Structures are given as C-alpha cells and as structure tokens.
Amino acid sequence: MAFDPQGLGQSNSDLAAILQELRRRAGLSGVQLARRVNMSQSKISKIETGRVTPALIDVELILRALEAPSELIAHVTALARIANTEWQDARALRRKGLDKKQVELATLERNSKEFRYLLPTTITGLLATPEYIRASLDPFPGDHSKAIAKKLERQAILYDPAKCFNFILTEQACLWPLVPAQAMAMQIDRLASVSRLPNVRSGIIPMAGHMPWAPLNVFTVYDTSLATVEVSTGALVFRDPRDVQEYLDEFRTFEGYSLWGEDARVKLREWADHYRGISQDL
Structure with missing residues (x-):
C-alpha cells in the first residue's frame, strides 16, 4: 500500500472496521479473541471501534489469531502502519x-x-x-x-x-x-x-x-x-x-x-x- 498523507485520518477507521469484520467472519466474540491474544476485551472493543489505534504488533497478533490469509495480512498491516503515522x-x-x-x-x-x-x-x-x-x-x-x-x-x-x-x-x-x-x-x-x-x-x-x-x-x-x-x-x-x-x-x-x-x-x-x-x- 502506498503512503498517502491525505489518507492518514481515514486509515484508523478502515483498520477498525476490517479487524471487526475479520473477527465476525471467524465466528469469535470479542471475549474469545481477547483470550487468544492475551488482551483485555475492553482493548479489543476500543480497537474495533477506532477509539484506540493498535500498535503493529497488536495487529499482527490479532491477524494470526484469526488465521487471516497472507494477502489480507499485508493489506491490514500496511493500514496499521499508516494509522500509527501522522x-x-x-x-x-x-x-x-x-x-x-x-x-x-x-x-x-x-x-x-x-x-x-x-x-x-x-x-x-x-x-x-x-x-x-x-x-x-x-x-x-x-x-x-x-x-x-x-x-x-x-x-x-x-x-x-x-x-x-x-x-x-x-x-x-x-x-x-x-x-x-x-x-x-x-x-x-x-x-x-x-x-x-x-x-x-x-x-x-x-x-x-x-x-x-x-x-x-x-x-x-x-x-x-x-x-x-x-x-x-x-x-x-x-x-x-x-x-x-x-x-x-x-x-x-x-x-x-x-x-x-x-x-x-x-x-x-x-x-x-x-x-x-x-x-x-x-
């Protein structure tokens, strides 16, 4: 994904929506995902609603727990990097x-x-x-x-x-x-x-x-x-x-x-x- 300064504000909301959708497709509740990645359910909720911008390492843990396909991992981690950059x-x-x-x-x-x-x-x-x-x-x-x-x-x-x-x-x-x-x-x-x-x-x-x-x-x-x-x-x-x-x-x-x-x-x-x-x- 190319770096687009104009897209920095949007990337966090995109990231939150994708992570939430991936969890739902995996058939997991927020509590179940939190247990898999050793995070609090509150943190998972804040990530999925865009109230917290997750670090790259958090996103990688979540993607592995959800068994996301490799091409999607590349896209989502690129979003995460941009979301962590202003x-x-x-x-x-x-x-x-x-x-x-x-x-x-x-x-x-x-x-x-x-x-x-x-x-x-x-x-x-x-x-x-x-x-x-x-x-x-x-x-x-x-x-x-x-x-x-x-x-x-x-x-x-x-x-x-x-x-x-x-x-x-x-x-x-x-x-x-x-x-x-x-x-x-x-x-x-x-x-x-x-x-x-x-x-x-x-x-x-x-x-x-x-x-x-x-x-x-x-x-x-x-x-x-x-x-x-x-x-x-x-x-x-x-x-x-x-x-x-x-x-x-x-x-x-x-x-x-x-x-x-x-x-x-x-x-x-x-x-x-x-x-x-x-x-x-x-």
Whole structure:
C-alpha cells in the first residue's frame, strides 16, 4: 500500500472496521479473541471501534489469531502502519499560525521526561538565540512575533531537573551561517553554555574521520513512545514502538561519532572564535 498523507485520518477507521469484520467472519466474540491474544476485551472493543489505534504488533497478533490469509495480512498491516503515522503539513501549519505549533510542542515537552534530538542541518529552537529564531522564520511571510515568543518560552523546560535532554548536532548544523558572523558566535556560545546544564547532554559530530553512516533528517524522540521526523514540506509523527525504536537505534549510532562534554565545548569555542574573527575583519 502506498503512503498517502491525505489518507492518514481515514486509515484508523478502515483498520477498525476490517479487524471487526475479520473477527465476525471467524465466528469469535470479542471475549474469545481477547483470550487468544492475551488482551483485555475492553482493548479489543476500543480497537474495533477506532477509539484506540493498535500498535503493529497488536495487529499482527490479532491477524494470526484469526488465521487471516497472507494477502489480507499485508493489506491490514500496511493500514496499521499508516494509522500509527501522522503527517503534519507545513503549509497548513503556517496557515493556522506557527505559534499554535509551539503550544503543541510545549504540551508534548511537559508530558515527556527524556528527549533525543538529532540535528544534522540546523539548531533547534530550544537551543537557539532570539536572533537565530527570528532568522529561521524570516523566509515565511507574516508576523512571527507570537511564534518567536512561544519558542523562547519553551526554553524554560531546559532548566527542569526532572527532564533529561540529549542533543547531537553536526558541524554543519553548528556552522550554517543563518545569521551574521557576530550573531553566529553568540549562537555557538549558547550551545556551549547550555551543554553545562546538569540535565543536558550535547554531542557534536565534527567533519573528520570516517563515518560510514550519514544522517538524513532532523528527528526528535520523546521518551520511547513517539518520534517526529522533519522534512522540507512538513513532519511525520511515528507512534508504533518499532518505528520509534529505529530512531532510538539511529541516535545511539551517532552518539558513538560525537564529541561530548569538554571535548565538545573545545570544538564549539573554536568555531565561535572563527566567527568572531570574521566579524572583526568586516
């Protein structure tokens, strides 16, 4: 089944209806199916009415218990994967107001404890200076004062000792000249400063040595329950545990390529001094 962003909302109801019909064709009650798959009858009912989106592993258990034919298993598991994936269209988000997205992210941050950010191309708003945030929004038309204010408000979460933040930035993300040289030096100084917070781990991947794996996208993993992946036209949100685990595994891979602690700060000071030198030459 091809991935269709427009069909994401419909896929959950389709999945629920198919699973319910398959159970009925198998001549099983909800209670009987629940026993076969070691789930509660209440969970089976919520899945079949679309009130709960089942994980892929739940769907596979149900299909095996119902002895579904292989061609139908392929169709239903594809539906399950799409049902566990949300597409957030960037144009729609901008029309609604970028400040609304910041409120959504703040809620997600309040409800999560551990965060992992892979940043191969840009610096995330939590780590950005006001000038860098403003520049990141400049390409989009409209008044972004509310969105900028909300981004800066969200940075307070970094000082919550109950939260644990893990950032990995590539050299490109740190050095991309989104703002003038002096402002870039200040931005890199902020990266070094935030890395000293006791609940923050900041890793830097320099362009050196041999790295047989390359990052493709900016992504964030919230605890072990949700991963967001950013692309030019929007963002994908993954909730299936196996999809989330893929991003956790990728993050761990890049942890091994990164400089941490004082080694990272030495590199950041070097880069900040480079930009200060440029600004003095102008």
